[in-house]
Amino acid sequence: MNIIKPSSPMRSSPYDESELETECLYGEKVKIVNENGDWIYCQLLTDNYLGWVKKENLGFLKKPLNDLCISRPKSRLNWGIELPFDGKYVTYVWFDALINYITAAGYSSDKNLFQSLWPASYHLIGKDILTTHAVYWPTMLMSAGIELPKSIFAHGWWLMGDSKMSKSLGNIINPMDLIDNYGVDPVRYYLMREMVVGQDANFTFDSFMQRYNSDLANDFGNLLSRVTTLIHKNYAGEIPDPGELSEQELSIKSKSEELNILVKKLIGDMKINEAIEEIMQFIRNVNKYMEKNAPWKMVKEDKENAGRVLYTAGEALRIGAVLLSPVMPNRTLILLDALSSEKYSYHWGGLSIGAKLKKHSPLFPRLK
Numbered sequence: 001m002n003i004i005k006p007s008s009p010m011r012s013s014p015y016d017e018s019e020l021e022t023e024c025l026y027g028e029k030v031k032i033v034n035e036n037g038d039w040i041y042c043q044l045l046t047d048n049y050l051g052w053v054k055k056e057n058l059g060f061l062k063k064p065l066n067d068l069c070i071s072r073p074k075s076r077l078n079w080g081i082e083l084p085f086d087g088k089y090v091t092y093v094w095f096d097a098l099i100n101y102i103t104a105a106g107y108s109s110d111k112n113l114f115q116s117l118w119p120a121s122y123h124l125i126g127k128d129i130l131t132t133h134a135v136y137w138p139t140m141l142m143s144a145g146i147e148l149p150k151s152i153f154a155h156g157w158w159l160m161g162d163s164k165m166s167k168s169l170g171n172i173i174n175p176m177d178l179i180d181n182y183g184v185d186p187v188r189y190y191l192m193r194e195m196v197v198g199q200d201a202n203f204t205f206d207s208f209m210q211r212y213n214s215d216l217a218n219d220f221g222n223l224l225s226r227v228t229t230l231i232h233k234n235y236a237g238e239i240p241d242p243g244e245l246s247e248q249e250l251s252i253k254s255k256s257e258e259l260n261i262l263v264k265k266l267i268g269d270m271k272i273n274e275a276i277e278e279i280m281q282f283i284r285n286v287n288k289y290m291e292k293n294a295p296w297k298m299v300k301e302d303k304e305n306a307g308r309v310l311y312t313a314g315e316a317l318r319i320g321a322v323l324l325s326p327v328m329p330n331r332t333l334i335l336l337d338a339l340s341s342e343k344y345s346y347h348w349g350g351l352s353i354g355a356k357l358k359k360h361s362p363l364f365p366r367l368k
Contacts, residue, residue, distance in 0.1 A: 068092075068136065069092060070091060070092045070095040071083055071086070071089040071090065071091060071092060072089060072090050072091075072092055073088060073089055074088055074089060074090060075088075077090055080093060080096070081096050094132055094136060095136075095140070098132070098133075098136065098137045098140060099140070101120075101123070101137075102114070102118060102141075102146065105117040105118050106118075107146070118146075118147065119147040119148060119149050119150055120149040120150065121149075121150050121151065122149070122150070122151050122152075122153045122270060123149035123151065123152045123153065124153045124155060125152060125153070125154055125155070126154070126155060126157075127154040127155065127156060127157070130152070130154050133152055134152055153197070153198070153270060154198065155195075155197055155198060156195070156196075156197075156198060156199045156200040156201060157200050157201075158173075158195070158200070158201055158202075158203050159200050159201065159202045159203065160173070160202070160203060160204075161202070162202075173203055175187060178208075182208075182212065182367070183330075183331075184330065185327075185328035185329070185330050185331040185332075186212050186216060186328075186331075186364065188327055188328060189211075189212075189215070189216060189276070189324075189327055189328055190207075190208050190211050190212065192272050192273065192276060192327050193211060193215070193273055193276045193277070193327075194207065194211060194273070195273060196273055197270050197271075197272055197273070198270070209367050212364065212367055213366055213367055215280050216363075216364040217364040217365065217366045217367070218366075219280060219283050219284055219287060220280070220283055220320070220363070220364065221362060221363035221364035221365075222287070223283060223286060223287055223290070223313065223317055224317060224335055224338065224360075224363055225362065225363070226290060226313075227290075227310055227313050227314045227317060228314075228338060228339075228357050228360070230295055230296060230299065230306075230310055231310055231314070231357055232357060234299045234303065234306070235307065235310075237356055237357045238354050238355065238356055238357070239311060239314065239339070239340070239351050239352060239353055239354060239355045239357065240306075240307030240308070240310055240311050240353070241307060241311070241353045241354075242307065242308040242311035242312060242353075243304060243307070243308055245308065245312070246308070248289065248293075248312075249308060249309075249312045252285070252286065252289060252312055252316055253312075253348045255282060255285070256282070256315075256316060256319045256348055257347070257348065259278060259279065259282050259319070259323070260319070260323070260346040260347070262275075262278055263275045263278060263279060263323050266278065272327075275323075276324070276327060279320050279323050279324055282316070282320060283316075283317070283320050286312075286313050286316045286317065286320075289309070289312070289313065290309070290313050293309045295309040295310050295313075311351065311353075314339060314351055315348060315349070315350065315351045317335070317339075318335075318336065318339055318341050318343075318350050318351055319346060319347075319348070319350070321335045321336055322336075322344050322345070322346055322350075323346065325344070331363055331364070334360060334363060335360075335363060337358055337360070338357060338358050338359075338360040339351060339355075339357065340352065340355040340356055340357060340358060341355075
């Protein structure tokens with residue numbers, strides 16, 4: 001591997017260890033890995049495993065580093081990107097592939113676009129190709145004077161039983177089949193909710209069905225159906241005026257504001273499954289609020305207070321939908337449209353009093 005100083009021309013011979021420690025990119029990369037605990041990021045993995053990840057990469061760097069050949073002769077490999085300066089050779093596949101990360105972001109073609117997209121906050125990669133991305137790729141970037149990704153995040157595998165999905169084992173699940181049968185948003189939700197990003201996750205149809213029916217059909221979709229049905233039936237399909245909020249409603253409003261802050265923090269920490277669970281727990285509490293107040297009974301004697309309950313539940317549902325929109329962009333858009341809400345605001349008060357609700361089909365029909 002050629003180790004290149006940022007200010008020096010390429011050198012064909014490897015540095016000795018003293019040079020590596022003091023003045024070349026090896027030392028810089030060791031410093032990055034040692035001093036920045038989040039640069040190689042394996043979310044929620046044990047300290048022992050994270051230590052192993054760092055040890056493996058540092059161990060690789062401490063070995064004698066030979067030149068890395070970035071080409072292959074066409075006589076040996078007849079496919080690949082031809083080198084621009086020698087037609088007898090093609091580019092080593094990893095060298096070519098890694099460069100795509102920056103060229104796709106506009107490097108050398110769109111300066112403004114590149115500056116807006118790079119460096120990546122998280123460079124998400126498979127855990128089995130960590131060395132390539134934590135050693136080769138930073139070396140290439142540093143030699144070109146390009147800023148490194150802020151973090152390299154190694155994700156896990158989807159397993160079937162205890163085995164990695166593999167064509168040879170015949171245990172592959174085609175995601176396109178799942179999408180055709182159940183819709184893209186439920187599949188996205190399951191994948192994001194079920195996997196702790198950084199760890200392996202186990203896929204089963206039973207867990208998919210259970211997660212769909214429990215979270216999406218029962219908790220999320222059923223709340224929309226309850227709220228809109230009661231508003232259509234008792235308020236001419238118009239969002240009622242909540243009036244002055246009681247302690248119950250103020251508590252839900254306060255929790256929605258806390259939820260917004262918490263979800264942003266969890267997403268920033270790549271704890272996506274936890275962020276989703278916090279949102280769904282908020283939705284479950286709103287369902288409990290509906291059960292406790294029973295607006296379907298209350299409306300017969302106290303239409304004003306029932307309207308306050310329905311507005312509160314609808315507004316809480318709207319905020320939940322906005323927070324879930326990155327995970328389920330299509331179904332949450334249907335929900336917001338049903339509530340006649342075009343606002344993607346995370347803050348309380350997005351529903352317009354008097355706005356006419358729109359008809360909608362069941363958001364998440366139960367699976368049998």
